[in-house]
Amino acid sequence: MGFLNKLGIGIGAQTAREGARPLAGEQSVHKGNGSVVAVGTNRPPESQETTRGSNGLKEFLWNLDGLGRGTLLDLGPAWQTTLTFFIERGFRVTSDDILRDWSQFLAEEDAKAKAKENVTAEDYAERTPETRAKRFLEENLQYPAASFDALLLWDVIDYLEPSLAKLMIGQLTDLLRPGGVVFAMFHSKKPAGFQRYRVADTTTLQVLSAKTIFPAQKVYQNREIQDLFGRFRTMKSFVGRDQLRETLFIK
């Protein structure tokens, strides 16, 4: 734990300093009170850091126990703590901040649309959510099929357009090996803010308030979640007091 505390450094959408405060030890809840200092002019707003016990993470790790050298895809920002945690357990970790990529993709699409003077019917067809989602996935998440044993999906799905969420889960399913495990979270109501997650220890997640990239797009009901992950054979959920459902899917 102490070692991880020292490495409590985050990166990705914000500067690493955002996650630089030490962990909260064994306390179940900790409100970060240190100010966030960033390099450069784009200083992010102060973030609040909390920790939450996570039965979903515990179960996720139990399922991966004994795997030996596995491969993990983390669809959040690359955090030093999360990287170190899994690398020390023999995993090869790939961090791919998919929300950041999607944000960048949308910004580029908007810029292209604005630059175009004569908009045709074909252009409109290219801008439907479905075609946009397809184009995005043709450029992203391009990994060999069945190349990952585990996937940290966090609450990404809640923030994606439903058409993209559906296509992306299909693509992610292909990336997982048979028996591969997904750790996802779903909000029971639309969250007011935007949060990032990183692994503190085997049963604890650090939750960091972050600058909103997107508002939550949809609150998924159980049946919708089951439909989305229809190619998975097992699903197990843990509901927290904060109404965040931690869910494990097993391919």
Next chain:
Amino acid sequence: MWRKEDGRPQNPNEISTGPVNSTTSPALGPANSKQLSSVPTSSNSVASLSPGIRIKGEITGSEDLFIDGNVEGKVTFHNAVLTVGPNASVKADINAREIVVRGRVEGRLDGTERVQIGSTAKVNGDIRSQRIAIEDGAEYRGKVEAGKAPSRPADNSPAKKFDNAKPMDADANLEKPAPGAAVAGAD
């Protein structure tokens, strides 16, 4: 813990060159041999590209290099430590045994053993290495691939844990807190 750079900022130089090999020349051509007088020459010192030096092309070598100038192209130091200093601006894919970044890099970082992103670093590109360290304050955008490549028996997949797993529709745990599943979330 981290290697300290022996090569410190030198007199500003600007050169344009093709591939440079640090084993034969510390990034300066014969025409610039005057400036070499201020470059460390002992066997223990690190070859360096000072602030103000601009290189377009490919840099390869087998000894450690400290870059504090501008580089555009490709940097390959398979068995050496490549340090990008705080004044450096590098637009290149970097391949080295160990990469330390304290300046600005735009390109892919491929460190066979280790990549360290310092607190003053600004990196835009994917990183791949066995070990990665990111210091407080670093700015980074891109994908990260860290850890040793998996080499496990084919039958040692997580699937073995789920031989007795129930089908999804039959899972009674759905949306019901499992025993002991209460999460100590934020109040």
